[in-house]
Each structure stands twice: as structure tokens, then as C-alpha cells.
Amino acid sequence: MALEQGTVQIYTGNGKGKTTAALGLSLRAVGRGLKVCFFQFIKGGGPYGEQLIAEKLEPLFTIIQTGRPGWVNTKDISEDRRLAQEALAHAQELLVSGEYDLFVCDELLGATRFGLVDLEQVLELIRLKPPAVELVLTGRNADQRLIDAADLVTEMCEIKHYYRAGVSARVGIEL
Amino acid sequence: MALEQGTVQIYTGNGKGKTTAALGLSLRAVGRGLKVCFFQFIKGGGPYGEQLIAEKLEPLFTIIQTGRPGWVNTKDISEDRRLAQEALAHAQELLVSGEYDLFVCDELLGATRFGLVDLEQVLELIRLKPPAVELVLTGRNADQRLIDAADLVTEMCEIKHYYRAGVSARVGIEL
Numbered sequence: 001m002a003l004e005q006g007t008v009q010i011y012t013g014n015g016k017g018k019t020t021a022a023l024g025l026s027l028r029a030v031g032r033g034l035k036v037c038f039f040q041f042i043k044g045g046g047p048y049g050e051q052l053i054a055e056k057l058e059p060l061f062t063i064i065q066t067g068r069p070g071w072v073n074t075k076d077i078s079e080d081r082r083l084a085q086e087a088l089a090h091a092q093e094l095l096v097s098g099e100y101d102l103f104v105c106d107e108l109l110g111a112t113r114f115g116l117v118d119l120e121q122v123l124e125l126i127r128l129k130p131p132a133v134e135l136v137l138t139g140r141n142a143d144q145r146l147i148d149a150a151d152l153v154t155e156m157c158e159i160k161h162y163y164r165a166g167v168s169a170r171v172g173i174e175l
Numbered sequence: 176m177a178l179e180q181g182t183v184q185i186y187t188g189n190g191k192g193k194t195t196a197a198l199g200l201s202l203r204a205v206g207r208g209l210k211v212c213f214f215q216f217i218k219g220g221g222p223y224g225e226q227l228i229a230e231k232l233e234p235l236f237t238i239i240q241t242g243r244p245g246w247v248n249t250k251d252i253s254e255d256r257r258l259a260q261e262a263l264a265h266a267q268e269l270l271v272s273g274e275y276d277l278f279v280c281d282e283l284l285g286a287t288r289f290g291l292v293d294l295e296q297v298l299e300l301i302r303l304k305p306p307a308v309e310l311v312l313t314g315r316n317a318d319q320r321l322i323d324a325a326d327l328v329t330e331m332c333e334i335k336h337y338y339r340a341g342v343s344a345r346v347g348i349e350l
Contacts, residue, residue, distance in 0.1 A: 003347060007337055011192060015329035016184075021192035023199030025348065028224030030231075032347035049203030056205075056231055101347070134348055151342065153335040154190035159328035162182055167326065172178060172207035172276070173200065173309060 003034070003101050006134040007151035008126055012109060012142035015156030022104045022136050023050055029134075030060045034101035039091045041084055041111040042067040048175055062100075064090070072114045084116035092125055095133065102134045109139025109146070119143055126150075178209070178276050181309040182326035183301055187284060187317035190331030197279045197311050198225050204309075205235045209276035214266045216259055216286040217242040223350055237275075239265070247289045259291035267300055270308065277309045284314025284321070294318055301325075 009025075011018040026036045038050065044067035054063045066087035072080045088108075095103050105125070111117045122137070126149050129135045137146070147153050169175055184200075186193040201211045213225065219242035229238045241262035247255045263283075270278050280300070286292045297312070301324050304310045312321070322328050344350055 003345060005342065005345070007342060009191075012334075013332070015331075016327060017186060017192060017196035017199075017329045017331070020199030020203065021196040021331075023202050024192075024195030024197065024225075025199075027198050027202050027228050028195065028350075029347045031224035031226070031228035032350075034347045049206035050199075051206070053202050053206035053232075057228075147335060150335065151337040152191060153333075154192045155332040155334050156190075156192070156196075157188070157330040157332050159187075159330050160322060160325065162326040167180065167182060170178060170180070172204045172209045175203075175207075 003132050003134055006129065006132050008129065008149065009134070009136045009152045010142050010146060010150045011136070011138045011154050011156060012140060013155035013157050014140055015158040016161065017156045018138040019106050022106055022138050025136060026061060026102060026104060029102045030057050034060070035099065036061050036102045037094055037100040038063045038104045038106060039094070040065045040106040041087055041108050042072055042080065042116070043107060045069045049172060072116070074114065077115055080114065081116045084111045088117055088121060092128060095125065095135070096128050096130065098130045098133065100133065102136065104136045107139045108137050109142055113139065113141050119145060122146060123149055178307050178309055181304065181307050183304065183324065184309070184311045184327045185317050185321060185325045186313045186329050186331060187315060188330035188332050189315055190333040191336065192331045193313040194281050197281055197313050200311060201236060201277060201279060204277045205232050208235070210274065211236050211277045212269055212275040213238045213279045213281060214269070215240045215281040216262055216283050217247055217255065217291065218282060220244045224347060247291070249289065252290055255289065256291045259286045263292055263296060267303060270300065270310070271303050271305065273305045273308065275308065277311065279311045282314045283312050284317055288314065288316050294320060297321060298324055
């Protein structure tokens with residue numbers, strides 16, 4: 001099965017649920033027999049729960065994790081940028097191959113925000129999307145030019161967060 | 176494995192991604208070996224992609240769908256209310272059993288909004304949650320009393336939606 005019409009979706013904002021919404025989309029797509037590539041930027045620090053599930057959903061679900069372990073080194077982004085640029089080239093190649101019906105670039109907007117990827121490169125990626133592929137981008141601070149280029153944009157707004165109440169990231173929920 | 180500390184999460188708002196975020200949470204939790212119950216209210220019209228995936232994630236993932244086929248009959252809610260009340264009693268029983276680490280009540284807030292379930296009943300459900308269980312509620316228009324009772328609340332805000340551009344719900348993406 002394949003999509004007749006693929007669109008561009010963006011999940012942005014400071015609230016929880018951006019990556020998880022993209023994961024949920026992937027799960028539903030796999031349930032329908034679509035092929036999914038879940039490509040993660042600046043997430044070399046795993047494994048996360050989402051990777052541990054991949055094998056159960058094979059061969060329809062592929063997850064690729066890129067970036068350094070640990071968070072972006074904002075004092076010197078050169079190594080992070082090198083890895084993100086390599087990752088972007090890889091993602092682009094897989095996207096245009098048309099092998100996947102749903103293509104998620106998780107935290108590509110985060111990589112853009114930190115200067116590891118240029119906004120123009122993300123716009124180019126969107127332009128290269130094959131018509132029948134659904135492309136999903138996640139990360140905070142979506143630029144207006146990206147919003148203009150997308151078909152669907154949802155902002156996750158933090159109304160209340162338990163980090164503020166001292167609950168830290170938990171394995172199985174956030175990780 | 177089990178959670179040390181379970182919280183109450185709400186995904187609300189008029190934007191896309193509430194059910195899908197809850198699905199993504201479930202996927203991640205299953206990846207970590209947690210046991211998940213994904214209990215859907217007013218969603219008797221399936222099957223949705225999320226149900227079709229359940230068997231691949233068994234025995235850690237259980238999905239239960241309740242409600243009439245088709246949308247809520249807002250002119251006469253009696254049958255929808257009867258089914259939602261039955262469903263709520265069932266969900267409550269499963270929640271307090273402690274058999275599940277992550278318990279999702281998908282569209283319980285929708286059921287509340289339509290008068291099929293009373294706000295007080297949802298607050299009671301939250302009070303009954305065993306400490307180690309993570310409870311996730313989804314649906315539009317979360318009442319302030321629910322927000323007060325929750326630990327984490329994210330509002331999905333629609334910035335741009337392709338329904339407005341004439342793209343209808345697609346199998347594998349929305350369904």
C-alpha cells in the first residue's frame with residue numbers, strides 16, 4: 001500500500017509530545033502497512049525506548065539515530081555540525097529514494113536552531129520530497145518560512161510540566 | 176520493569192497529535208518493557224491503524240475500543256452515554272488492577288465534553304490511579320479542574336491544518 005498524496009507536517013513548540021506524536025504517526029502507518037523511516041537528528045545519546053521497539057515492527061519500521069552522545073556542544077558546534085550535515089545528506093538520499101511512505105526527521109528543527117543545519121537546507125529537503133511521501137519534521141521554534149512550506153503545523157504548548165515539580169526524565173516515559 | 180513514580184498527563188487542544196502522542200508514548204513504553212493499556216472512548220468506528228498494530232506488540236500492548244460506530248449522536252446522547260459509562264467502569268477496573276504501567280484513556284475528554292461522562296467521574300478516576308501507574312488522558316477542552324489535577328498538560332495548538340486546504344483524512348496517517 002502507498003499514500004496517494006503525501007504532505008508535510010511539522011510538530012513544534014515548547015511542550016511535550018513532538019517526537020512522541022511522530023512516533024504515534026509511525027505506529028499507525030505501520031499498522032496500515034506503510035513503510036516508515038524515523039530519522040533522528042542530535043540524538044546520539046540513546047538507546048531510547050523507540051529504538052528498542054524497532055525490531056518488533058520490522059521490516060516496516062526503520063529507525064536511524066545520528067549525532068554525538070550527549071547534548072549539542074553550543075560553545076563549539078563544529079563536530080555536531082559535521083555529524084548533522086552527514087546525517088542530512090543521508091536523510092535526503094533515503095527520502096528521495098521513495099522507499100518509505102512516511103519519513104520523519106525528528107529534531108531536524110532542533111539541529112537547525114543550533115546552527116547545525118541551515119534553514120535553506122530544510123526548505124530544499126521539503127522541495128525534494130516525492131509527492132507520495134509524507135514528511136514529518138519535529139523540533140522547537142519552527143521558522144515562519146518552514147510553516148509557510150508545510151501543509152500541517154501543530155504547536156505543542158506547555159501548559160503545565162512536571163519537570164518544574166521536580167520529576168525528572170523516566171525510562172519508559174521520556175527515554 | 177515498573178515505573179517508580181507514575182504521573183497524570185493530559186494532551187488537549189484543537190491541534191493534531193493528541194492521540195498520536197499517546198500512541199508514541201505507548202510505543203516507547205513497550206520498547207522499555209512496560210505494559211500498556213490503550214483504552215479508547217467514542218471510537219467504535221475503526222479499525223484504526225493503531226489497532227492493527229496491537230498484535231505485533233503483544234503481550235505488552237493492549238488496545239480496547241469502545242463506543243458506537245460513527246460519531247456521537249449529539250441530538251440524543253443516551254446510547255452514547257450508556258456505552259461510555261460502561262466503558263468508564265471497565266477502564267476504572269483495569270486501571271486500579273495495577274496490571275498496566277501506562278494507562279491511556281484516549282478521548283475521555285471528548286466523552287466528557289459531549290456529556291457522556293461527568294467531569295467528577297474523571298477526577299475520581301485520577302484519584303483512583305495507583306501511584307506507580309502513568310495515566311494519560313486525551314481530548315479537546317480540558318477543564319481547569321482537570322488541569323489542576325494533572326502533573327503535565329500539553330495543548331496541541333493548530334497553527335495550520337490541511338483539512339482547510341481540502342486534504343481529507345487518509346488511511347495510514349489519520350486512520
